[in-house]
Amino acid sequence: MAAPAAEKRRAALRDHKRKAILAAARRVCDAGGPEALTIRAVAAEAGYAPGAVYSYFDGIDQLAIALTAEELGHLARRMREAAERAKSPQDALAAAAREALAATAGNAPHVRLAGRLMSAGDLPADLDRAVTGRVIAVLETLGGPLRAATGLAGAAAHREILCLAAFLIGLRVLEGTGRLSALGFDRESLLAHRLSSLPGA
Numbered sequence: 001m002a003a004p005a006a007e008k009r010r011a012a013l014r015d016h017k018r019k020a021i022l023a024a025a026r027r028v029c030d031a032g033g034p035e036a037l038t039i040r041a042v043a044a045e046a047g048y049a050p051g052a053v054y055s056y057f058d059g060i061d062q063l064a065i066a067l068t069a070e071e072l073g074h075l076a077r078r079m080r081e082a083a084e085r086a087k088s089p090q091d092a093l094a095a096a097a098r099e100a101l102a103a104t105a106g107n108a109p110h111v112r113l114a115g116r117l118m119s120a121g122d123l124p125a126d127l128d129r130a131v132t133g134r135v136i137a138v139l140e141t142l143g144g145p146l147r148a149a150t151g152l153a154g155a156a157a158h159r160e161i162l163c164l165a166a167f168l169i170g171l172r173v174l175e176g177t178g179r180l181s182a183l184g185f186d187r188e189s190l191l192a193h194r195l196s197s198l199p200g201a
Contacts, residue, residue, distance in 0.1 A: 018056045025067045034113035065127050071110045072134035078103050079141040089148035150200035
């Protein structure tokens with residue numbers, strides 16, 4: 001019985017250290033943006049030697065993707081919880097979309113990190129799949145309410161989900177850079193217009 005208990009303790013310690021490294025990476029990204037993310041910087045923030053970080057992550061790309069995956073997981077959860085509190089499919093879709101915008105509003109470094117990873121063309125296949133998988137999870141958080149609100153299915157629903165996601169990303173960029181107000185629009189009115197233009201809405 002001692003061996004399983006020791007193995008359980010080792011696994012718990014390994015999980016704790018991995019979480020500590022990810023928390024340090026988050027602080028480095030918050031303070032200096034994705035450009036500041038290096039193994040050396042993260043190790044120093046965590047209080048570990050760089051070699052210790054390599055025991056958990058093969059390199060900075062893998063660490064950055066693990067951090068982005070965690071952030072996207074938090075985003076999907078917040079969107080899902082907002083949708084679940086709504087009283088109708090239309091309200092659920094609007095709530096999920098608003099939460100996506102609200103959750104990313106004060107999280108510019110991580111939004112930039114996610115954008116950099118999604119636009120990278122040279123990620124290893126397994127890391128690229130990890131990013132894509134998390135993006136799909138976020139899209140599906142919009143997809144359920146959108147299908148219920150519009151009655152769309154299959155390729156037609158998929159197209160509208162992607163178009164809405166692209167709209168939210170563009171809206172976030174315009175608002176985050178101050179250009180939305182300079183152009184004479186606000187987030188809420190444009191989001192309401194976009195949602196009202198959905199087929200069947």
